[in-house]
Amino acid sequence: MANVLIVAEQFGGAVRKATLHALSAGREVARRTGGTLHVAVLGSGIGPVAEELAGYGAEVHAADAAVLEHPLAEAHAPVVAELARAVEATHVGAAATAFGKDLLPRVAGLLEAAMATEVLGFGGEGAEVTFRRPMWAGNVLAEVALATPVKVFTVRATEFPAAAKEGKGAVTTAQVSVDAGALRTRYAGFTEVKSARPELTEARIVVAGGRGTKGDFKPIEALADELNAAVGASRAAVDAGWVPNDWQVGQTGKVVAPELYVAAGISGAIQHLAGMKGSKVIVAVNKDPDAPIFQLADYGLVADLFKALPELAEKLKKSR
Amino acid sequence: MSLKILVTAKRVEDPESKIKVKPDGSGIVTDGVNYKMNPFDEIAVEEALRLKEKHGGEVIVASIGGDKSATEIRAALAMGADRGILVRHDGPLDPVGVSAVLAKVFEQEKPDLVILGKQSIDDDQNQAGQYLAARLRLPQATFASKTESLESEAEQKKEPGLRLAADGKSLAVVREVDGGVETLEVSLPAVVTTDLRLNKPRFASLPGIMKAKKKELKELQASALGVELAPKVVVKKLSAPPSRKGGVKVADVEELFSKLHGEAKVV
Incomplete structure (x- = not known):
């Protein structure tokens, strides 16, 4: 059989x-x-x-x-x-x-x-x-x-x-x-990364931050919470120790395909794109107009994420 | 207490190179593509060197391939590995074959520990380490990482992330898993595969490069090892992934919001 x-x-x-x-x-x-x-x-x-x-x-x-x-x-x-x-x-x-x-x-x-x-x-x-x-x-x-x-x-x-x-x-x-x-393997402990947010690979919306956050994920997290979204990150942000490794989106991290993916301060290295290009709608917010992420984003906004994200969160709040 | 460590150094396309598929789908275009050691293997070599620096021992680096794979072994020797083994083989090889060859090398060298990259960045299969551990019935700890960040003091001091027990008989390995970080203790000998955040590999120094030229590099013929090498993972055809066409630039948050709300209807 x-x-x-x-x-x-x-x-x-x-x-x-x-x-x-x-x-x-x-x-x-x-x-x-x-x-x-x-x-x-x-x-x-x-x-x-x-x-x-x-x-x-x-x-x-x-x-x-x-x-x-x-x-x-x-x-x-x-x-x-x-x-x-x-x-x-x-x-x-x-x-x-x-x-x-x-x-x-x-x-x-x-x-x-x-x-x-x-x-x-x-x-x-x-x-x-x-x-x-x-x-x-x-x-x-x-x-x-x-x-x-x-x-x-x-x-x-x-x-x-x-x-x-x-x-x-x-x-x-x-x-x-x-x-x-x-057995020659012993289980010696597990540290759970606890979060009230939806699981990254299962969320309908993902808001992700990269090097452009300079380590300050507050605007990313605030927008995510407004959208009931999961928070993701580029490898650069995780490698720098700014956010837990569990947040990494990319070929070597998690592969996600939500309805909406907001990439803020992420330039769009191939490695990262491999982990999110299956998303239905991609939004890129980046100060650098030449960032590769704009080549595949459905909606690109050349702006400072520290200004644009809180403004977007505010608009969402008012629209309810 | 000293550790004999076997590490791998696969020759792969430079991750910065643009990879394009040949029109007939039989392979990738190699013109103008640079080659280097698989980045995950570089992390494996670095970790082996740190363990050796802390506990003493020997680091042996193995690669499977033609003449050019010797370049990657020399690169690892220049970083500080002690000697190399080139297993000569031309043509495609899958993880079944790679692990069969490495199992033979393991039997010859009898190392305390094998460290491999968790995957090679060409075929991205993420199998060889686990497959090798299964063949040898050894414990495995895949996706090795550490709790300290790559900006931490421990990293600056080049502390190994893999922690050898006081009796030298087991190794504690921090692993990245879904939902958190797990620690396993594996008895030696064991197989470990490396994830990105285990360490930042060192660059070879000029004296290191000079010294590497004089280090031992043994050659074996894969065909003489008595293992079946014909690929069981048969690549029928390669193609380019569907490209995603870029959309529009919006002027401000106002326009972005109206597009998301009115046009895409996702918020």
Whole structure:
């Protein structure tokens, strides 16, 4: 059977939204191969998460064990690989989040499978699925085929719709034969970047700042809050230590595709553009009229962000 | 307590170069393109050097490719690495092949630690390190970063971001993950891949460049390692991404607001 196994990501008892997009991608592949869509969810005390995932109509396999409490690739990869063999999966996928990008290549290694990273869409004919993916920081699109019996992939969540609830899949218990004592990775802590704002990759609007802020993100944050938007940043701003690394938008940071992206004081390095050019509407505010960002912005305003952003926030407030 | 560290130095197109696809989609136009060491690998080399400076040991730099890849090994030797290994191979290679070759080098050298860039900036696959760790059944810590910023005092002092335990048997690695920063402790030997904010790589000094010429650079033939190298990730066709046409410049905030509100209807 040419089945598809999608590895779900859960955090604190909830399914990460990116997983729902990966489920759509998995369903598309399963339709092509004529196989069944399976979902693996790993963790400790994940019963409710497994039930929630079953609501998307896939066969859910819950690997519930203390040794899987933290997302350690060393512990998770053998469980996923074993499950892929058990369900006779020809395709194993996940969302291209930090979790997916860490885990899936290790799963591929255990299965001696070739892998396509950050897939944007599928090509080929019938069951011969090819993978469209970016190379050279998004300056090139490649169509790749994977020439191993099992094919592994991660998908860019913004390129696939979120799966809708449909039917009710069965939840079964997956085998966990990982010996905690033999693990050579220890989870030693997590510092959450807490925010009341929407998650960057899931927000409808993103307001981002760069070098032009000179480290003062107040106008960026104020406009974001007026728009109920997430805050993003260019690599320059993150490297300077002005804002948390979790805010970085770009090829090596997060890839976003909101309805509106406001880039303030961001010149528009290729690296940054690769992370946001899928946005529906792009606004650029920059003092430099020659900034490359203006070449792809729908609306460009040559202005000082410290004046323009508060003014825009004020207008928004008055329009309500 | 000293560390034997294996690092990688892949030869890639300079990130500042303009990358264009050939009209027939068979590859990229290489005329006028400059080449350099993969920037993530430069971070790996830098981190290895800092660990060596703090704890003692040896830094071995490996690259896979033709004659020209020796340039990238020499660049790492000029930064301060001790010796190089060029694994000769012509033609395309995917992460399956790269990790197979590196696993052989690992078996020959038996390092305490392997540090690789998290991805190479040409094919952006982000797989080789994890794939290597899987092949060798070693613990992995990907996307290594640090809590201090690149403007911090620790960075000025060239402190390593990877922290070796007092007994020298494990390494604490700070990782950038979604929603925050995580710390893992991996027992050595281990595989670490580097993210952008682990360090700022040093420039090679002139004496460093002179010394690098005399350092050992061993050559191996990939075909003699007994590993399968034919790519399993088969690139069928390359194309240029759809270009986004620029829009209009607006005169002031007033006009911007009316466009967003009235025309685009996004606010």
